[in-house]
Amino acid sequence: MPDILAFDTSNYTTSTALFRDRKIYQQKHLLPVKKGELGLRQSDAVFHHVQQLPDLLEELLRQTPLQDLKAVGCSTRPRTQPGSYMPCFTVGHGAARQTAACFGVPLHTFSHQQGHIAAALWSAGRLDLFERPFLAFHVSGGTTEAVLTQPGTEEPFTVTLLAQSLDLKGGQAVDRVGRMLGLPFPAGPELEKLAAQSQVQFRIHPSMKGADCSLSGIENKCLKMQSDGRPAADTAKYCLCSLLAALDAMAAALLKEHPGLPLVFAGGVMANQFIRKALTEKYGACFAEPAFSADNAAGVAVLTACREGLL
The missing domain is CATH 3.30.420.40 (ATPase, nucleotide binding domain)
Structure with missing residues (x-):
């Protein structure tokens, strides 16, 4: 079966995922935060992602070796809204671009928020909601938003901020x-x-x-x-x-x-x-089940598989 490889380098977690035959394999690791502190500067987050991503990718592919890579996916920004940007996502985006170029396969990009929503639908067994409007709440360290999610033409779904x-x-x-x-x-x-x-x-x-x-x-x-x-x-x-x-x-x-x-x-x-x-x-x-609630590349893998017609 074709493989989908996905990357997500968020503000708190380095994450990689492999989608194959409607199963998801993932490796992720929290960024190190000093005791008593509540987060990281973006420059530190970027540094730690650069350090952690190769180890996680090696571990993922050691457990589940690539067989037939069809596409690569990644998150490139926190949300789909114009101007949404955080430097930490450039690490995963860069790794995804390099991988796609080396294998000669398509690269698909999404927002971190889209990945969270897709991971929730996947783990809840509700991918059918891709085909109808629904209300999605994204509640994390940097976001507390409710959005209207609707089927898209080029995207699996579009997101409109409501509250x-x-x-x-x-x-x-x-x-x-x-x-x-x-x-x-x-x-x-x-x-x-x-x-x-x-x-x-x-x-x-x-x-x-x-x-x-x-x-x-x-x-x-x-x-x-x-x-x-x-x-x-x-x-x-x-x-x-x-x-x-x-x-x-x-x-x-x-x-x-x-x-x-x-x-x-x-x-x-x-x-x-x-x-x-x-x-x-x-x-x-x-x-989402707990393993798919925190920051993860699994949702990005699901979205990439959807674009590639594997779902």
Whole structure:
């Protein structure tokens, strides 16, 4: 069967993936972030991608050797909107260009956000949504957006921004509260474990402006809870409950404007089982499995395979 090779060098993860016979094999590794810090400068991210990408590609191809490379795919920018750019994506783009040129195969480029959405659809078994409109949420360290996704002509799907966070992003809120509580970066998995220890029930009134949300109040409230001596588990749970309330309010507002459309949630923050359970029960929403929630090249491989007629 033909092979598809994909690259994604995002702000937090170096990732490679191979698509063959409707199966995905991937290798990825977080960029190293110093203890107590909440991210990397772009120059440092580029450096670490350059260092990590050859090792990951060697490991991927050692486990699953290339047989018949048909095309190469990569992410080149954070979003599809004009002017969307981050230097770290040039590393994966450069590797993809070199590989495509060496093998004489086509190169397909996408946005990082498109890759996240495609990975969610793949892992949820809902590639059928490529053929109809749906609402997709992308919630990560650098993005909290809801977009209208529709079938494209040249693209598998097009993306139109509908709503977003007006200040802090979902992943930023999680990581800032995590640092406050002494958790490692990225804080999502440990914050979820800590929150599970709390028995407190919170009633959250999210800060909304239409379908847009504001998340900066989460950090401020959690700081006050900590200074008041509240248990760390309660603070962690408040953070996640607040994020859930904002996403719920966004979804409700958008469904009033676009009734009946399916909901898809993608991005690293959406690996959280507490948020996933609540939104799945209320809306029947689709979520990526944890291995396909965080930054990955798998979605790019799916999109490339789609363009090449392998799906």
